[in-house]
Amino acid sequence: MTLNQAPVRQWQRIAAHSTHHPRLLELGFMPLENVRVLQRSWFKNGALVVQVGDAVFGLRPDEAGQIEVHSSNEPAGGIATA
Amino acid sequence: MSTTTVDISGLAQRRLALLGNPNCGKTALFNRLTGSQQKVANYAGVTVELKRGLMKTTAGRSVTVIDLPGTYSLNASSQDEAVACAVVLGQSLREKAPDLTAVVLDATRLRRGLRLVAALKRQGVPMVVVLNMMDRVRAQGRDLGVARLQAAMGVPVVEATGISAQGGDALRHLLDRDDLWHQARPEPTALHLDADALRTDDAQAQAWLQAAGLDQPMQAHEWSRRIDGWLLQPVIGVLVLLVLLFLVFQAVFAWAKWPMGLIQVATAWVSEGVNTVLPVGLLKSLLIDGVIAGVGGVLVFLPQILILFFFILVLEESGYLPRAALLLDRLMGSIGLSGRAFIPLLSSFACAIPGIMAARTISDRRTKWVTVLIAPLMTCSARLPVYTLLISAFIPAKTVAGMSLPGLVLFGLYVMGILSAIAVAWVLKLWRGASEPVQLMMELPDYHWPRAKDVAIGLWQRASIFLRNVGGIILALTVILWFLSTFPQAPAGFAGSPIEYSFAGRIGQGLAGFFAPIGFNWQIVVALIPGLAAREVMVAALGTVYALSQTGDAVGTALAPMIAADWSLATGLSLLIWFVFAPQCLATLAVVRKEMGGWAMPVGMAAFLFSLAYGASWVTYRLALNLGGF
Amino acid sequence: MNYDLIAVMALGALAVAFLVRRYWQVSKGQAPVCGNCDNCACDD
Numbered sequence: 001m002t003l004n005q006a007p008v009r010q011w012q013r014i015a016a017h018s019t020h021h022p023r024l025l026e027l028g029f030m031p032l033e034n035v036r037v038l039q040r041s042w043f044k045n046g047a048l049v050v051q052v053g054d055a056v057f058g059l060r061p062d063e064a065g066q067i068e069v070h071s072s073n074e075p076a077g078g079i080a081t082a
Numbered sequence: 083m084s085t086t087t088v089d090i091s092g093l094a095q096r097r098l099a100l101l102g103n104p105n106c107g108k109t110a111l112f113n114r115l116t117g118s119q120q121k122v123a124n125y126a127g128v129t130v131e132l133k134r135g136l137m138k139t140t141a142g143r144s145v146t147v148i149d150l151p152g153t154y155s156l157n158a159s160s161q162d163e164a165v166a167c168a169v170v171l172g173q174s175l176r177e178k179a180p181d182l183t184a185v186v187l188d189a190t191r192l193r194r195g196l197r198l199v200a201a202l203k204r205q206g207v208p209m210v211v212v213l214n215m216m217d218r219v220r221a222q223g224r225d226l227g228v229a230r231l232q233a234a235m236g237v238p239v240v241e242a243t244g245i246s247a248q249g250g251d252a253l254r255h256l257l258d259r260d261d262l263w264h265q266a267r268p269e270p271t272a273l274h275l276d277a278d279a280l281r282t283d284d285a286q287a288q289a290w291l292q293a294a295g296l297d298q299p300m301q302a303h304e305w306s307r308r309i310d311g312w313l314l315q316p317v318i319g320v321l322v323l324l325v326l327l328f329l330v331f332q333a334v335f336a337w338a339k340w341p342m343g344l345i346q347v348a349t350a351w352v353s354e355g356v357n358t359v360l361p362v363g364l365l366k367s368l369l370i371d372g373v374i375a376g377v378g379g380v381l382v383f384l385p386q387i388l389i390l391f392f393f394i395l396v397l398e399e400s401g402y403l404p405r406a407a408l409l410l411d412r413l414m415g416s417i418g419l420s421g422r423a424f425i426p427l428l429s430s431f432a433c434a435i436p437g438i439m440a441a442r443t444i445s446d447r448r449t450k451w452v453t454v455l456i457a458p459l460m461t462c463s464a465r466l467p468v469y470t471l472l473i474s475a476f477i478p479a480k481t482v483a484g485m486s487l488p489g490l491v492l493f494g495l496y497v498m499g500i501l502s503a504i505a506v507a508w509v510l511k512l513w514r515g516a517s518e519p520v521q522l523m524m525e526l527p528d529y530h531w532p533r534a535k536d537v538a539i540g541l542w543q544r545a546s547i548f549l550r551n552v553g554g555i556i557l558a559l560t561v562i563l564w565f566l567s568t569f570p571q572a573p574a575g576f577a578g579s580p581i582e583y584s585f586a587g588r589i590g591q592g593l594a595g596f597f598a599p600i601g602f603n604w605q606i607v608v609a610l611i612p613g614l615a616a617r618e619v620m621v622a623a624l625g626t627v628y629a630l631s632q633t634g635d636a637v638g639t640a641l642a643p644m645i646a647a648d649w650s651l652a653t654g655l656s657l658l659i660w661f662v663f664a665p666q667c668l669a670t671l672a673v674v675r676k677e678m679g680g681w682a683m684p685v686g687m688a689a690f691l692f693s694l695a696y697g698a699s700w701v702t703y704r705l706a707l708n709l710g711g712f
Numbered sequence: 713m714n715y716d717l718i719a720v721m722a723l724g725a726l727a728v729a730f731l732v733r734r735y736w737q738v739s740k741g742q743a744p745v746c747g748n749c750d751n752c753a754c755d756d
Contacts, residue, residue, distance in 0.1 A: 022157065022276070022277055022280070023157075023159055023521070023523060024523065025277060025280050026154045026155040026157060026197075026280065027154055027194075027523060027525070028193075028194050030280070030281070030284055031281075038307070038310065038311075038314070039310070039311075039314045039315065039316075040316075041316055041412060042316040042317070043316075043412045045412060045415060046316070046411070046412040047408050047411040047412065047421060047522055049310065049314050049408065049526070051307075053191075053193070053194075054190065054191050054302075054303060055191060055194065055525060056303075056306070056307075056310070056525070056526040057523060057524060057525050057526065058404070058407070058408040058411065058421060058522055058523075058524045058525075058526060059522060059523060060411070060415070060420075060521075060522045060523075063521070063522060063523060
């Protein structure tokens with residue numbers, strides 16, 4: 001699924017093959033990173049609040065929709081988060 | 083021959099650039115190092131321009147420090163980021179390459195910052211690494227083991243805390259090392275910045291962290307998460323935002339009453355003093371009707387401006403603004419902008435100029451253009467004296483449902499400015515047709531308590547800017563206006579007020595015909611002209627014009643009752659609405675020309691806003707006349 | 713001598729001189745158009 005479809009407050013892992021805007025990569029949305037949606041807007045096209053590692057971003061649904069994720073079982077562990 | 087090396091390189095000023103992610107505290111560190119009082123929040127919360135300052139190392143050497151706009155990578159996606167990258171890579175045309183770059187990292191978000199370090203290292207840029215915000219790390223009871231990180235990276239690393247007095251000392255000490263300053267600058271090689279390069283940089287960053295034993299996650303952001311749980315909740319968040327805004331406007335009126343009264347009393351006292359001391363004549367008139375009536379008329383609004391700025395500063399410092407931007411993103415998207423345009427637009431409430439400059443953070447050219455166009459519709463603080471004057475003259479000081487009516491009207495005027503901006507943006511969106519969606523991708527930095535000292539410094543700066551303007555341009559224009567309103571002097575036996583005989587009076591009466599349909603009398607027209615230089619001058623000009631219109635010894639009479647007696651309510655309302663849309667002060671137009679390049683935009687803007695103002699005033703005037711027979 | 717007129721003309725001349733100097737400085741890029749550099753923390 002893509003990030004904008006992810007359930008709220010559940011950690012996901014960015015898919016290794018996800019191809020999204022390079023800018024998102026620079027912000028920290030790298031493959032295999034832990035990510036989760038913190039807030040959803042009530043509007044269909046409203047911005048999402050997303051946490052990737054330690055940083056929090058506001059993303060539009062179409063931006064979040066570029067990021068492929070699958071659910072992971074453990075929260076940010078191992079290597080220090082982005 | 084003895085080989086005493088004469089260090090001629092020390093004669094050239096050493097140059098250090100501060101580079102880093104947005105919100106890593108670079109600017110606070112810059113202030114700490116240079117002792118400069120540049121406002122940390124910069125009205126917009128973002129650095130869009132280079133700032134230069136001078137710092138002293140521990141040994142007393144002088145170093146030029148350059149604060150750069152924040153950037154996430156060397157791949158610039160907006161104008162301000164491009165500036166930072168170009169300078170560091172030695173490609174800037176405006177700024178020589180720095181001798182050394184200090185990469186400032188948020189110590190609570192190391193991995194991301196280290197990616198930037200890795201990219202810079204690949205490019206061979208001479209650098210040191212500064213771990214900033216160490217106070218937050220220590221609050222966690224953590225220590226970062228700087229020595230190990232330094233060993234792993236092969237680059238000098240120091241700790242820093244931008245907000246504490248000695249926070250920059252480690253860096254000052256480090257900069258005394260001569261060897262750091264003699265590193266070779268990078269050759270202008272091709273930048274490798276694609277996704278693969280990013281992965282390489284990330285791998286490098288992770289490797290460093292592992293080698294330094296720093297791979298445990300930092301839990302430094304819990305409070306911010308929790309607060310966001312409420313403030314970003316769709317319904318509660320918007321409610322909080324609206325209530326906040328509303329409270330600000332009530333406060334601007336309620337809190338200002340007492341200090342404004344004080345200033346008025348002081349002004350009247352000075353006026354009376356001059357009146358008793360000087361004989362009747364030109365000098366007396368210049369001082370009382372010109373300087374005191376004019377300048378005093380503007381000075382009285384200082385408390386309100388400060389109260390408004392107090393709230394703006396507190397909101398900025400607390401980190402709340404990006405949240406507000408997020409809540410409004412949907413709305414902004416519907417008019418063709420993104421939440422990113424919010425912060426430049428909000429800055430415009432202080433002054434349109436920093437707001438327009440803050441639009442450099444918008445990567446999309448079309449959005450930037452629209453943002454610059456509508457920024458002036460945001461009620462800038464210079465309009466506040468005009469609004470307050472008119473409101474106190476024409477709106478009764480009643481309380482409606484527990485809220486002060488003047489405060490409500492002021493709020494309403496601000497809302498009108500915002501709505502008109504939205505309308506203009508929406509029309510532009512329709513006219514230009516659907517285009518690619520605009521980027522948001524906005525980081526939400528941690529919340530932190532606004533520091534009283536920073537807010538106080540910001541207010542102090544604002545007050546001194548205001549007073550300097552008053553003592554400078556406003557005073558000068560008021561004096562000149564007095565001249566134009568006094569000469570040529572009316573002959574004895576001239577029926578009517580002497581000012582009508584003067585240059586200013588004649589100009590005003592000449593133009594009055596054009597403005598009559600919207601209810602402006604010639605005094606208003608005369609006052610509008612110097613108002614082009616600065617909005618506040620309008621109030622000073624009215625003060626002078628009306629003081630000179632008094633026949634008799636009415637000294638120190640406040641302006642508001644005078645215009646309330648002279649103008650109809652319809653005229654007052656019409657002028658109020660005029661100012662919501664009125665064309666910019668010349669300074670703003672000049673900045674727009676500089677930012678957008680060329681005259682087309684500022685001239686077009688001025689013409690457009692003039693027509694909008696005229697039309698809106700006309701509608702208001704006709705409505706007020708017909709509805710109330712005022 | 714009309715001291716009154718002289719005093720007033722002197723003050724007027726000062727005002728004009730101030731504005732002219734301002735305009736001159738701005739057009740040479742030495743002073744900000746906005747009134748104060750702290751406004752935008754520009755690098756003048």
